[in-house]
Amino acid sequence: MSDKNLPNQVSANTLRRLPYYLSYLKTLKNTDVSYISAPVIASELDLNEVQVRKDLAAISSVAGKPKKGFEIDVLINDIQAYIGCDVNNCGILVGAGHLGRALLAYSGFEAYGLNIIAAFDSNPAAVGKDIAGKSVYHTDALLDFCKKTPVTIGIITVPAEDAQEICDLLIKANVKAIWNFAPVKLCTPDGVIIQNENIAASLTIINKKLAEQF
Amino acid sequence: MSDKNLPNQVSANTLRRLPYYLSYLKTLKNTDVSYISAPVIASELDLNEVQVRKDLAAISSVAGKPKKGFEIDVLINDIQAYIGCDVNNCGILVGAGHLGRALLAYSGFEAYGLNIIAAFDSNPAAVGKDIAGKSVYHTDALLDFCKKTPVTIGIITVPAEDAQEICDLLIKANVKAIWNFAPVKLCTPDGVIIQNENIAASLTIINKKLAEQF
DNA sequence: GTTTTATCGATAAATTGATACTGATATAAT
DNA sequence: ATTATATCAGTATCAATTTATCGATAAAAC
Ligand SMILES: NC(=O)c1ccc[n+]([C@@H]2O[C@H](COP(=O)([O-])OP(=O)(O)OC[C@H]3O[C@@H](n4cnc5c(N)ncnc54)[C@H](O)[C@@H]3O)[C@@H](O)[C@H]2O)c1
Ligand SMILES: NC(=O)c1ccc[n+]([C@@H]2O[C@H](COP(=O)([O-])OP(=O)(O)OC[C@H]3O[C@@H](n4cnc5c(N)ncnc54)[C@H](O)[C@@H]3O)[C@@H](O)[C@H]2O)c1
Numbered sequence: 293m294s295d296k297n298l299p300n301q302v303s304a305n306t307l308r309r310l311p312y313y314l315s316y317l318k319t320l321k322n323t324d325v326s327y328i329s330a331p332v333i334a335s336e337l338d339l340n341e342v343q344v345r346k347d348l349a350a351i352s353s354v355a356g357k358p359k360k361g362f363e364i365d366v367l368i369n370d371i372q373a374y375i376g377c378d379v380n381n382c383g384i385l386v387g388a389g390h391l392g393r394a395l396l397a398y399s400g401f402e403a404y405g406l407n408i409i410a411a412f413d414s415n416p417a418a419v420g421k422d423i424a425g426k427s428v429y430h431t432d433a434l435l436d437f438c439k440k441t442p443v444t445i446g447i448i449t450v451p452a453e454d455a456q457e458i459c460d461l462l463i464k465a466n467v468k469a470i471w472n473f474a475p476v477k478l479c480t481p482d483g484v485i486i487q488n489e490n491i492a493a494s495l496t497i498i499n500k501k502l503a504e505q506f
Numbered sequence: 507m508s509d510k511n512l513p514n515q516v517s518a519n520t521l522r523r524l525p526y527y528l529s530y531l532k533t534l535k536n537t538d539v540s541y542i543s544a545p546v547i548a549s550e551l552d553l554n555e556v557q558v559r560k561d562l563a564a565i566s567s568v569a570g571k572p573k574k575g576f577e578i579d580v581l582i583n584d585i586q587a588y589i590g591c592d593v594n595n596c597g598i599l600v601g602a603g604h605l606g607r608a609l610l611a612y613s614g615f616e617a618y619g620l621n622i623i624a625a626f627d628s629n630p631a632a633v634g635k636d637i638a639g640k641s642v643y644h645t646d647a648l649l650d651f652c653k654k655t656p657v658t659i660g661i662i663t664v665p666a667e668d669a670q671e672i673c674d675l676l677i678k679a680n681v682k683a684i685w686n687f688a689p690v691k692l693c694t695p696d697g698v699i700i701q702n703e704n705i706a707a708s709l710t711i712i713n714k715k716l717a718e719q720f
Numbered sequence: 721g722t723t724t725t726a727t728c729g730a731t732a733a734a735t736t737g738a739t740a741c742t743g744a745t746a747t748a749a750t
Numbered sequence: 751a752t753t754a755t756a757t758c759a760g761t762a763t764c765a766a767t768t769t770a771t772c773g774a775t776a777a778a779a780c
Contacts, residue, residue, distance in 0.1 A: 301718070303767070307710040312691050315666065329727060337691050340769060345728075358727045359777045376713035390608035397604045400689070404709035445712065452529070468719070469712050475614070477526050477551050485715045487708050494701050495618035496521040498659065498683050499590035501699045504515070505682070517737070543757060556739060559758070572757045573747045 302350045309347055312337055314371045317364055329361030372403070379405035382443045383471075386458045387450035388413040388421070388428045391473055395447065397424040406445060410437065431461070438465035448472045520561045526551055527561070528585045531578055543575030586617075593619035596657045597685075600672045601664035602627040602635070602642045605687055609663065611638040620659060624651065645675070652679035662686045 316336055320328060330348070334341040348362060352370035356362045372378075383401075385392050388411045395401075396411055411428045413419055421428045429437065437443075446462035448455050448470060455474035462470055469485035472478055475493070480486055530550055534542060544562070548555035562576060566584035570576045586592070597615075599606050602625045609615075610625055625642045627633055635642045643651065651657075660676035662669050662684060669688035676684055683699035686692055689707070694700055 302714065304711055305767075307714060308704065308707045310710055311689055311704060311707045315690055331727075341727090342769060343767090346768090349729080356728055357777080358729095358775050359725070361727070375710050376717075379713060379717075381713070381716070390611045394604035394608040398706075400706050401709060404706055405713060406709055444716065469716055471708065471712060475525055476529055483719075485712060485719070487712050489705060489708055490522065490525060491703060491705075492612075492614050492618055493522045493525045494685065494703055495615060495620055496524055496589050497518050498685060498699060498701050499593060499595070499619060500516065500521060502595070502658065502683055503590075503593075505697075505699070519737075545757075554739060555757090556741095557737090560738090563759080570758055571747080572745050572759095573755070575757070 306347045306350060309337075309339070310351065310371050310375055313344075313347070314368065314375065317368050317371070320364055321368070326364055327357070327360040327362065328364050328367070330356065332361070375403070376405040377403050381406050381445050382441065383408045383445035383447055384434070384437070384443050384467075385411045385447040385449060386413070386431065386434070386462070387448065387454075388418045388423060389449060392447075392449035393423050395449065395473075396426050408447065409441065409443075412437075431458075434461060435465050438467070443467050445469045445471060448474055448478075450474060452476045516564045520564060523551075523553070523561055524565065524585050524589055527558075528582065528589065531582050531585070534578055535582070540578055541571070541574040541576065542578050542581070544570065546575070589617070590619040591617050595620050595659050596655065597622045597659035597661055598648070598651070598657050598681075599625045599661040599663060600627070600645065600648070600676070601625075601662065601668075602632045602637060603663060606661075606663035607637050609661065609687075610640050622661065623655065623657075626651075645672075648675060649679050652681070657681050659683045659685060662688055662692075664688060666690045 313333065316333065317328065330344040331341045333339070334344045345356070348367065351374040352367060354362060354366045354370065383406050385396060385408055388396065392411060396408060401408065408426060411423060411426055412431045412434050413428050414431045418428050419430045443465065444467060446465070446467040446469070448458050448462070450458050452474045455472065455476050456478055459470060459472070459478045459480060463480060463484055469487065470478070470480070471487050471489060473489045473491065475490050478486060527547065530547065531542065544559040545555040547553070548558045559570070562581065565588040566581060568576060568580045568584065597620050599610060599622055602610065606625060610622060615622065622640060625637065625640055626645045626648050627642055628645045632642050633644045657679065658681060660679070660681040660683070662672050662676070664672050666688045669686065669690050670692055673684060673686070673692045673694060677694060677698055683701065684692065684694070685701050685703060687703045687705065689704050692700060
């Protein structure tokens with residue numbers, strides 16, 4: 293069997309490394325080099341060279357040439373395609389507070405095929421505002437909105453105590469995936485994709501490393 | 507040897523699960539139950555019960571009792587202590603833009619012992635402002651500031667292309683750890699702790715899951 | 721043209737992390 | 751008091767991920 297030792301799915305860690313490969317490769321685009329080797333990428337990004345080769349093999353069809361490496365342009369295209377730059381997912385964001393507004397204003401998600409088309413909030417003071425060209429509607433209007441415009445990804449940036457309620461609402465609105473920035477576990481039916489983004493949890497790791505340094 | 511099978515260090519995944527245990531345990535605080543078992547925590551947070559027991563054993567000294575489980579209050583204390591709620595790390599943030607302001611305004615980092623005491627920006631329009639009671643200074647003043655007030659953690663929320671420059675500056679200012687929200691690999695000398703928070707990279711995972719659902 | 725060499729791809733080994741199993745034990749029920 | 755049982759802690763197994771090894775090969779050097 294040909295695919296004996298190939299992992300049938302690319303690991304989340306590999307997926308998280310792809311953007312770093314991409315941004316590094318893009319810095320080479322303006323230079324005169326057109327090939328890059330796995331060992332160089334590895335040393336540049338502080339990774340193992342075998343790992344780099346495996347990662348690239350997993351997502352790109354291009355073969356590396358001995359003594360030269362991989363063609364940069366092809367790699368860039370393949371990574372971008374894999375990352376989803378040319379899918380087109382509609383997203384809505386619930387909770388147009390501090391974090392929500394930052395996400396709404398961020399243009400970097402388009403490179404991943406995500407287009408946040410509207411925001412929702414329960415606070416009348418927030419409703420009606422325009423953030424980076426995106427309107428904030430009242431949460432009551434969410435279901436109707438999604439009936440008219442099918443939405444793939446729901447983004448939760450409400451306080452933790454309200455997150456489950458919004459999660460239920462988004463599922464009712466038929467979103468396929470939820471990107472949750474509230475630091476709580478959400479209960480969801482099978483089939484709905486959940487991606488938790490627990491920003492503060494990283495501090496646990498930092499604290500641990502700081503503690504063991506002394 | 508007694509510690510034969512104990513991992514000598516708690517894994518990052520375990521560390522990332524701790525906040526979820528904590529928030530779940532806190533929801534029980536106001537109820538009448540005072541003990542909680544690993545299987546219940548596991549089913550509540552969609553984890554394996556053995557994993558829960560191992561995680562708790564790794565960070566808590568308390569022993570669970572057969573048929574009852576773990577004393578909730580003790581667990582809460584132990585997790586909080588481990589997470590770093592009572593350390594006191596001074597942090598500064600560089601790049602008081604959309605994301606930077608959201609982080610400055612967030613009060614949840616105190617539970618992890620982080621106190622962001624000031625922000626810096628190179629844009630005159632941002633300098634002088636007050637965000638959630640924290641002053642924004644010009645980046646030129648950063649080194650002097652850190653001489654007077656030693657800072658443990660530097661937070662980078664500048665555009666990707668400026669991140670390395672700010673990283674170098676923070677290292678010059680003698681920070682012990684850098685929490686980097688720019689989607690680039692930073693070059694740092696050994697000894698400086700780097701925590702990358704690549705928010706957009708999560709979209710790669712979401713896209714992948716969406717794609718394989720069909 | 722021949723040799724040298726850096727890098728590839730594939731396979732194997734090692735490490736790490738997650739899960740299953742088992743005997744011990746404290747609690748609750750009889 | 752005795753028995754039944756849920757849960758614990760420890761050990762073993764399994765799975766996934768990372769790292770090492772090695773023969774093959776295309777490019778560069780001679
Ligand atoms: N700000 C950060 O840097 C940061 C960092 C880590 C995690 N988070 C998490 O992100 C979430 C948002 O944080 P934030 O700082 O933006 O908070 P915020 O208070 O600034 O914003 C929350 C917004 O949600 C709205 N809201 C509240 N309840 C709602 C409901 N039921 N329906 C619709 N909208 C509702 C509020 O009106 C507000 O606009 C929180 O869960 C927080 O824990 C934020
Ligand atoms: N906003 C988001 O939701 C989001 C999401 C993912 C990643 N990020 C990353 O976070 C970083 C900040 O994003 P943002 O949306 O807040 O951008 P932003 O443009 O709103 O803010 C950047 C801030 O940095 C300041 N700045 C620029 N160069 C500087 C320098 N050399 N020294 C000091 N300050 C400088 C700017 O004046 C500005 O205030 C970026 O690297 C971005 O890729 C942001």
